Amino acid sequence: MARPRIVIVGAGFAGYQTARTLSRLARHKAEIILLNPTDHFLYLPLLPQVAAGVLEPRRVTVSLTGTLPHVRLVLGEADGIDLKGQTVHYSDPEGGQCTLTYDRLVLAAGSVNKLLPIPGVAEHAHGFRGLHEALYLRDHVTRHVELATADDPKTCASRCTFVVVGAGCTGTEVAAHGQLLTDALVRKQPLREGMRPRWLLLDIVERVLPELDERLSRTADRVLRRRDVDVRTETSVKEATSNGVLLSEGEFIESRTLVWCLGVRPDPLAEGLGLPMESGWLLVDPHLQVPDHPEVFACGDAAAVPDLERPGKYTPMTAQRAWRHGKIAGRNVAASLGIGERRAYRHRDLGFTVDLGGAKAAANPLGIALSGPLAGAVTRGYHLAAMPGNRIRVAAGWLLDAVLPRQAVQLGLVRSRSVPLNTASPELVHVGGDADRRDSPSEGVT
Numbered sequence: 001m002a003r004p005r006i007v008i009v010g011a012g013f014a015g016y017q018t019a020r021t022l023s024r025l026a027r028h029k030a031e032i033i034l035l036n037p038t039d040h041f042l043y044l045p046l047l048p049q050v051a052a053g054v055l056e057p058r059r060v061t062v063s064l065t066g067t068l069p070h071v072r073l074v075l076g077e078a079d080g081i082d083l084k085g086q087t088v089h090y091s092d093p094e095g096g097q098c099t100l101t102y103d104r105l106v107l108a109a110g111s112v113n114k115l116l117p118i119p120g121v122a123e124h125a126h127g128f129r130g131l132h133e134a135l136y137l138r139d140h141v142t143r144h145v146e147l148a149t150a151d152d153p154k155t156c157a158s159r160c161t162f163v164v165v166g167a168g169c170t171g172t173e174v175a176a177h178g179q180l181l182t183d184a185l186v187r188k189q190p191l192r193e194g195m196r197p198r199w200l201l202l203d204i205v206e207r208v209l210p211e212l213d214e215r216l217s218r219t220a221d222r223v224l225r226r227r228d229v230d231v232r233t234e235t236s237v238k239e240a241t242s243n244g245v246l247l248s249e250g251e252f253i254e255s256r257t258l259v260w261c262l263g264v265r266p267d268p269l270a271e272g273l274g275l276p277m278e279s280g281w282l283l284v285d286p287h288l289q290v291p292d293h294p295e296v297f298a299c300g301d302a303a304a305v306p307d308l309e310r311p312g313k314y315t316p317m318t319a320q321r322a323w324r325h326g327k328i329a330g331r332n333v334a335a336s337l338g339i340g341e342r343r344a345y346r347h348r349d350l351g352f353t354v355d356l357g358g359a360k361a362a363a364n365p366l367g368i369a370l371s372g373p374l375a376g377a378v379t380r381g382y383h384l385a386a387m388p389g390n391r392i393r394v395a396a397g398w399l400l401d402a403v404l405p406r407q408a409v410q411l412g413l414v415r416s417r418s419v420p421l422n423t424a425s426p427e428l429v430h431v432g433g434d435a436d437r438r439d440s441p442s443e444g445v446t
Contacts, residue, residue: 006033006103006106007106008022008032008106008108009036009108010078010107010108010109010267011036012108012110013300014110014301014323015036015326016041016062017329017330018299018326019330020068022333023068025339025340026339027070030334030337032070032071033072033074033100033102034071034074035076036074037076037077038075039075041062043060043062043383043387043390046059046060047060047131047133047134048178048355050135051138051141051177051178052177052178052357053138054177054397054398058393059393059397060390062387062388062390076090076091076092078090078109078269079269081105081269081273086103087099087101088102102295103295104336104337106297106299107270107282107296107299107303108300108329109267111266111301112266112268113127113260114262114263116262119239120239121240121421124240125421126259126421127260133419136418136419139412139413140416141178144160144256144257145159145182145186145197146189147159148191149191154254156195157195157198160182160196161198161255161257162178162197162259163258163259164178164199164200164261165259166202166261166262166263169209169354170261171201171203172208172209172354172356173356174261175200175229176220176229176356176357176360177356177357178199179227183227185408199228199229200229200230202247203234203236204233206233208231208233209354213352216352216354216369219362223356232247235249236248240258243256260421266301268280270282270302275290277304278314279304281304282298283303286305286308286344286346287332287342287343288332295336297329297332297333299326299328300322300325308344308346308347315347318352324347328344349367350365351366355376355380361378361380362375365378
């Protein structure tokens with residue numbers, strides 16, 4: 001008798017944890033297939049450190065085949081699901097169209113960059129959801145600082161002005177780490193007298209880190225301002241051009257860099273299923289099952305999961321939440337095959353950590369507000385504990401960064417056109433199209 005087949009779409013926090021849980025619970029009773037565009041799990045919280053040159057790219061990736069025994073990896077990008085036929089349609093890395101049949105399906109496709117209808121943003125901004133976007137930003141920042149040393153004062157100022165939109169966790173960390181990176185670059189290759197790199201952090205919200213505790217917000221804001229990061233709340237982008245950004249208050253900021261960290265939206269894969277949705281999320285019950293389709297589960301950023309502690313609300317879109325979703329989804333899929341008992345997901349906030357670079361951080365583990373070196377130690381300890389692999393390599397990277405100067409080199413591996421903001425697949429390099437005008441001929445090719 002053939003074993004039932006479980007297909008998991010996506011290997012982000014939720015998908016990876018689902019696969020790991022099923023690998024332990026159902027490895028002898030079911031065939032477990034993980035469909036993902038890449039062969040690795042990306043630990044997203046450490047991406048700002050990749051962009052800042054603290055960690056090398058492979059340190060924040062974890063091999064799927066090396067850490068998920070009894071799970072078969074299929075490389076491909078899901079582009080359609082037939083609920084009646086119980087099949088998943090996907091494109092393989094070479095462009096072939098393929099299908100997978102399933103007995104149980106777990107949708108954990110994650111999220112993509114959230115766009116707003118602002119003129120010029122799609123053409124001139126870059127997101128921060130994938131490894132290639134982080135690599136591009138590191139090269140881009142390094143290149144413009146190096147070029148600025150030979151430019152006239154006006155051009156030098158625009159090259160060394162970096163605008164980050166979105167004061168959530170990602171945008172705050174990008175600005176904090178970015179300022180440290182550019183300060184390190186100009187120590188080796190000084191700019192014109194009286195000039196230094198300038199970072200701006202913009203958002204329409206009233207404070208940085210609006211989704212977190214106010215004490216964390218105050219700590220982060222204080223650290224940023226002490227580093228001379230220009231924090232502008234209640235400010236939005238009215239228009240983006242190749243030469244700069246027009247703000248809602250009427251000021252034009254001359255800049256060659258616009259990093260879009262204004263949030264994410266669920267992957268559009270679920271939109272074509274014709275199932276009940278909530279703001280782009282697929283509605284599920286507390287057991288992460290899709291109503292009227294008991295063979296289909298959804299978790300992480302793909303799902304709107306009822307918050308049993310706050311009736312009428314849904315659990316927040318965080319990596320912490322997605323990780324725990326995956327564990328419950330794995331248990332409940334196994335239970336649907338007669339292995340163990342199913343459980344409802346109950347959300348409990350364990351606190352958050354925000355790495356601000358160096359020894360600075362803001363953290364509130366279990367509701368205890370921390371700042372300074374202690375928060376930095378707790379934050380890095382949390383990341384090491386949460387990572388499913390590469391812990392020693394990451395710790396070694398932090399140690400080397402603390403005792404050695406950063407390498408100020410461009411690798412030129414990713415061009416601007418390869419990481420468009422409006423992509424539905426930020427984890428993949430895109431080939432083709434015209435190069436952004438801000439690319440230099442020496443930037444490199446993919």
